[in-house]
Amino acid sequence: IRDKNGDETDLFGGSPGICADIAESLGNQTVVLMARHGVVNVxxxxxxxxxxxxxxxxxxxxxxxxxxxxxxxxxxxxxxxxxxxxxxxxxxxxxxxxx
Structure with missing residues (x-):
């Protein structure tokens, strides 16, 4: 996310673009680890x-x-x-x- 959106994101998926990036990172998996933040679990x-x-x-x-x-x-x-x-x-x- 930082590579694509820079280092001043709020780390909470605060924009549709960041949420889309998280969803893309998940792919067909159920968990993605977000560096320096935690996990997203679906x-x-x-x-x-x-x-x-x-x-x-x-x-x-x-x-x-x-x-x-x-x-x-x-x-x-x-x-x-x-x-x-x-x-x-x-x-x-x-x-x-x-x-």
Missing amino acids: GNSVREVVFRAFYLEQEAAALTAGLRIGNVKYLSPGEIKTAGKLVGAQIDRGWNHWS
């Missing part, structure tokens, strides 16, 4: 966004700890695909637990 519902935000923080902490220990073995594309199919059933369970 989903099909508030429940899904809350679920993703909660587990994004958990997974980031686990990854950070793993990187300190040594090599991290990431999920394979097949494992990611299978796990993605299971997320929908977990969203309501998490929401009900947190609310």
Whole structure:
């Protein structure tokens, strides 16, 4: 965003152009990391966004700890695909637990 819009942006997507840049950065993903700011997380519902935000923080902490220990073995594309199919059933369970 800074490369395209300069270094005096408000960091909050305060203009349609910046919001469009964030959406473009997301592509078909659900999360984009914004340098010196945080993340943008999208989903099909508030429940899904809350679920993703909660587990994004958990997974980031686990990854950070793993990187300190040594090599991290990431999920394979097949494992990611299978796990993605299971997320929908977990969203309501998490929401009900947190609310």
